[in-house]
Amino acid sequence: MSSALTHKRVWSKLTTSALLLGIVHAFVDTASGFLIFRDLPTGRMPYPTVVLLVVLYNSLAFGGQVPAGYLADRLGSYRGAAIFGALAAATALLLSPTWPVVGIVVVGIGNAFFHVGAGALVLRASGDRATESGVFVGPGALGLFAGIWLGAHNLPARGAIVAALVLSVPFMVLVARSVRPSRTELPVPRGGVLLLVIICAACLLGSVTVRSLVGGTIAGTWRGVSTEVMMVLAIAACGGKMLGGIVSDRLGWTTISVGALVLSAPLISVLVGTPVGAVVGMVLFQMTMPVILKAMHHVLPGRPGL
Numbered sequence: 001m002s003s004a005l006t007h008k009r010v011w012s013k014l015t016t017s018a019l020l021l022g023i024v025h026a027f028v029d030t031a032s033g034f035l036i037f038r039d040l041p042t043g044r045m046p047y048p049t050v051v052l053l054v055v056l057y058n059s060l061a062f063g064g065q066v067p068a069g070y071l072a073d074r075l076g077s078y079r080g081a082a083i084f085g086a087l088a089a090a091t092a093l094l095l096s097p098t099w100p101v102v103g104i105v106v107v108g109i110g111n112a113f114f115h116v117g118a119g120a121l122v123l124r125a126s127g128d129r130a131t132e133s134g135v136f137v138g139p140g141a142l143g144l145f146a147g148i149w150l151g152a153h154n155l156p157a158r159g160a161i162v163a164a165l166v167l168s169v170p171f172m173v174l175v176a177r178s179v180r181p182s183r184t185e186l187p188v189p190r191g192g193v194l195l196l197v198i199i200c201a202a203c204l205l206g207s208v209t210v211r212s213l214v215g216g217t218i219a220g221t222w223r224g225v226s227t228e229v230m231m232v233l234a235i236a237a238c239g240g241k242m243l244g245g246i247v248s249d250r251l252g253w254t255t256i257s258v259g260a261l262v263l264s265a266p267l268i269s270v271l272v273g274t275p276v277g278a279v280v281g282m283v284l285f286q287m288t289m290p291v292i293l294k295a296m297h298h299v300l301p302g303r304p305g306l
Contacts, residue, residue: 010246014125017175018132021118024086024168026143028114031089031161033147035107039096053104060108069116073303078120079176083169085114090165093158120304123297124181134245134290138238145234229275236282244287253291260287
């Protein structure tokens with residue numbers, strides 16, 4: 001599948017709006033990383049319990065996007081979902097020093113609602129472009145790294161993160177007002193092809209799962225070994241997602257996605273233990289993310305939240 005908008009500008013007002021939402025995305029993920037690495041009482045809880053709490057967070061933050069997206073689609077309130085998610089993340093940071101389990105639950109739910117709400121705003125407005133999706137999702141990697149680093153080093157960043165999330169609300173309101181649904185030039189699946197839609201959705205969700213596992217494998221290889229490489233990997237993940245959307249719209253979704261995936265395979269499987277191999281592999285592999293998001297939206301055009 002190739003883009004039909006190669007004649008349009010690489011950067012537009014909509015792209016700037018997507019970037020602003022992407023910055024809030026970074027704040028939300030910073031809150032999650034900070035809470036987990038700062039507030040989970042590893043000294044007072046058995047290690048298996050801490051692991052279960054991390055699994056609980058992942059289940060809510062990622063698995064929770066399905067019911068959160070369904071609810072946002074039903075209500076048609078994507079701006080409300082995004083704002084609720086950001087404020088929930090801020091609230092979780094205030095609760096977690098006293099009630100860490102409650103904080104984990106609240107930040108997980110907030111993360112899910114923000115992602116589906118803000119993501120749906122971007123998907124609906126971007127037509128058949130993947131650029132805006134990449135610009136939105138990219139900063140999350142930087143935010144997560146920042147939160148983990150700040151939390152692991154016990155730095156007093158809680159107030160600043162809460163303030164950033166609260167102050168982002170009026171900006172989200174303004175951005176959401178400026179973002180309007182756009183018509184797409186891509187063919188929309190017609191009625192009577194429900195089975196095909198389900199199969200395509202399952203394949204796309206599977207690709208998201210594989211992408212997450214591989215990204216975690218690359219980062220896990222260097223976690224605890226080199227903070228510098230981990231920071232560069234976060235920058236690479238952000239840059240790969242943003243670059244992937246932009247380049248895919250210029251040269252074609254299939255060409256870039258398949259090409260990046262093929263080129264990343266030997267780097268991830270053989271050279272992941274070297275800094276250059278890990279970083280280049282991360283960039284190439286993450287380039288597929290914005291296209292996956294837009295492909296999923298194409299399969300379910302009436303359900304941008306889901």
